Amino acid sequence: MKILYGVQATGNGHITRARALLPELLQQGIEVDFMFSGRPKAKLFDMEMFGHYRWANGFTFTTARGKVKRFATLQQLKPLVFWRDVRQLDLSGYDLVLTDFEPVTAWAAKRQGVLSVGLARQYALRYPLAGKQSAFWLNTAVQCFAPAQHMLGVHWQPDYPDLLPPLLTQTSLQPYPAEPGQRPFILVYLPFEDTSVVINWLKHYPSWHFKLYSNISELRSEQNVTLLPLSRNAFPRDLQHCSGVICNSGFGLCSEALIAGKKLLIKPLQGQTEQAYNSYTLVKMGKAQQFNTFNPELLQHWLARPAATAYPLPEPAKAIARWLKQGCSVPVSELATSIWQGSRTL
The missing domain is CATH 3.40.50.2000 (Glycogen Phosphorylase B;)
Incomplete structure (x- = not known):
């Protein structure tokens, strides 16, 4: 065939x-x-x-x-x-x-x-x-x-x-050893947003470390935010070891976070029907919290929430x-x- x-x-x-x-x-x-x-x-x-x-x-x-x-x-x-x-x-x-x-x-x-x-x-x-x-x-x-x-x-x-x-790749499902001495962090992937706005929002909570994947060529840091280039090798490892995920409500990444047992803070892409449905469904399932504006108080509330449990499929x-x-x-x-x-x- x-x-x-x-x-x-x-x-x-x-x-x-x-x-x-x-x-x-x-x-x-x-x-x-x-x-x-x-x-x-x-x-x-x-x-x-x-x-x-x-x-x-x-x-x-x-x-x-x-x-x-x-x-x-x-x-x-x-x-x-x-x-x-x-x-x-x-x-x-x-x-x-x-x-x-x-x-x-x-x-x-x-x-x-x-x-x-x-x-x-x-x-x-x-x-x-x-x-x-x-x-x-x-x-x-x-x-x-x-x-x-x-x-x-x-x-x-x-x-x-x-x-x-x-359907998820074996790369996203396989176990990765934690890096020695790695401190807790939140994984952030918001490719449709203004990166500078996202960084300023995350800086409100300097005691938290955020790893923000973005369309850049080299790793750099801004206070408590580490910016990383897109990578199919590093991203799955960070997804597995992060304390939570902040992302748009695309189906693929949300699925990986669900199965990995990561708490989710999701911002649906405005005007995109699929993401609106994904967000509605995850909130209805009790598997995510939705946000529509970069509100520091909302972020603080979500950061204080307990860890999620794995959702095997x-x-x-x-x-x-x-x-x-x-x-x-x-x-x-x-x-x-x-x-x-x-x-x-x-």
Whole structure:
């Protein structure tokens, strides 16, 4: 079997799922090619495992100071380039297209009649998760953006019959020894926010040490805040040994923090529907506290909260790979049930 795996690269969560699933696909003897879109190719990093991948412009959103800028997003869209890429993508050599909410591969599969599977958090938003009524337009929007014949949504609970647990890499799950003499710290990752605003907010509590990952080239310190460049090696280690996590409400990092048993302080990206749903769900589950402004008193209250407990979830990658290898012949609901039955949290 040979598949084309399309990955939406706007956020790192989609790429994390691809990193988690690829070894299991290869273990099943599946040949995999990749296409990434939604982020300039020059800004992709640590991509060696994906080989000679393809890249397309795709679609993404523009942000500033923690908010999606709708007008700026519309201005940078390139629909003619998108349809050119869809028409020019030849799928004749593939048995299946797997799309993690990547629109070029999804629409090319639809046009050429190739079997397609959607695997992404966004496919779960078709349902009223955690009791929050789904917006009437969401189901249509999801299917218009990245259509697929089989849609596998990922979620933290088996609320609906075709939702699966998160896919996380072994790098994020493996144990890391603590560094000798390392003092307690809070891990911070807020890529959509103004870094200077975040630093000034954290400086209100000099007795606490914060490790802030940001888009910089070299490590530096500002009083009680250590700024670090993005790293797929250092970040999982710090996630495992931190006392808590402050982040936007992206599905991937929040999933890793849940499983690692880290208390969460989350700031949803304003105007981004998925993050709003993620935040609502985590608060409803009692697994996170939400904030919308950089309020020092709120931070003080959260810092004083006790540590969280681990929230173990079953690992779905192996079962998904087998299901794909079998041609998706088993109903998605049966696949999901077989995976969740291994959960110790239900």
